Amino acid sequence: MKATVLGCGRWGTFHAWYANRIGHDVVLWGRTGSRHLAELQEERKNEYLTLDRAVRLTDDLEAAVAYADTIIISISSQQLRPFGKQLAALGSLHGKQFVLCMKGLEIGTGKRLTEVLEEEIGAEARIAVWVGPGHVQDFTRGVPNCMVIASREQALAKELVARFKSPLIRFYYGADLLGTEIGAAAKNVIGLAAGMLDGYGYGSLKGALMARGTHELSRLIEAMGGDRMTVYGLSHLGDYEATLFSQHSNNRRFGEDLIRGVPFTKLAEGVYTVEALMALSQQYGVELPICATVYAIVHEHKSPKDQLMQLFLRATRAE
Known part of the structure; x- marks a missing residue:
């Protein structure tokens, strides 16, 4: 079987490594x-892994898309729309399956990534998302985990699960695409808050953060027409260990470094996602206290300590 991976950052390189590993x-x-790409072409490796020589490297987008019917996309979520326009311009997408391996929402519209890609390449496109817990650094050491593939087309989700399952990754197929996408994107925002707590040495508050984070996002998912229970699955709550506690988590590290005044240069998708979530909060009339706190700290530059204390010392109410 053939697979094309578009995007050669941390996760794109991992997906190429993994697909090659399973045949x-x-x-x-x-x-x-x-x-x-230059680093991989020169040394066949990056800071995370080494690619087998069998993995072909290219900067020719048209040739890469033509190579396989299964197209895995792993780029910055905010670049998906212009990238979708590039794909549509190729004019050779019939019969392709697109698997989005990013977690985010589009700033300005609040749209889910499957919606963005569908708008650019056509409503008939077969699109799925591949999300859930795990770190490249753990997978490449042989540490197994569970992940989820979801699509509005259940047959596609099941087909992809069968194609990519292995002893390293046990896949589940998601029945609620909306909830899976919102949950996967929003967990990065909760990760920012967790890092801020770490920065102050308030790690014991992460239990409360996890409990309240899942609750507020479940209300948003339900208001948007999804299943509120999806947030308790692998795409959100199931990914909390990897996002709220791990030293490998870019979002957690961004939050911690922000408190400590240390520059952070890697991609932390939660920084962008929280903007989209605040727009959705207003659109659907759902209060998102944790997301609002993170937004106030990151984008309005309000006092982190004051904002976090206000969040956890809110007026008494029923849980």
């Missing part, structure tokens, strides 16, 4: 001039 013939694409 797929893989092409990995990166943008022309990408330092990530």
Whole structure:
């Protein structure tokens, strides 16, 4: 079987590594001039893993898309719309399956990533998302985990689960695409808050953060028409260990470094996602106290300590 991976950052490279490991013939694409692609072409490795020589590297997008019917996309979520326009311009997408391996929401619209890609490449497109817990650093050491693949087309989700399952990753198929996408995106925002607590040495508050975080997001998912119980699955609550506690979590590290005044240069998707969540909060009339607190700290530059204390010392109410 063949697979194309578009995006050669941390997770894109992992998906190429993984697909090759379980027996797929893989092409990995990166943008022309990408330092990530140049590093892989020169040394076949990055700071996370080493790629087998069988994985073909290219900066030719048209050739990469033509190579396989299963197209895995792993890029910055905010770049998906312009990238979708590039894909649509190729004019050769019939019969392709697109698997989005990013977690985010579009700033300005609050749209889910499947909605964004569908708008750009056509409503008939077969699109799924692949999300859930795990870190590249653990997977490449052979540490197994569970993940979820969801699509509005259940047959596609089941087909992809069968194609990519292995002893390293046990897959479940998601029945609620909306809840899976919102939950996966929002857990990064909760991760920012967890890092801020770590920065102050308030890690014991993470239990409360987890309990209240799942609750507020369940209300939003329900208001948007999804299943509120989805937030308690692998895409959100199931990913909390990897996002709220792990040293590998970019979102947690961003929050901690912000409190400590240390510059953080890697991608932390929660920084962008919280903007979209606040727009959805207003649109659907759902209060999101944790997300609002993170937004006030990160984007309005309000006092982190004051905001966090106000959050956890809110007026007494029933749980």
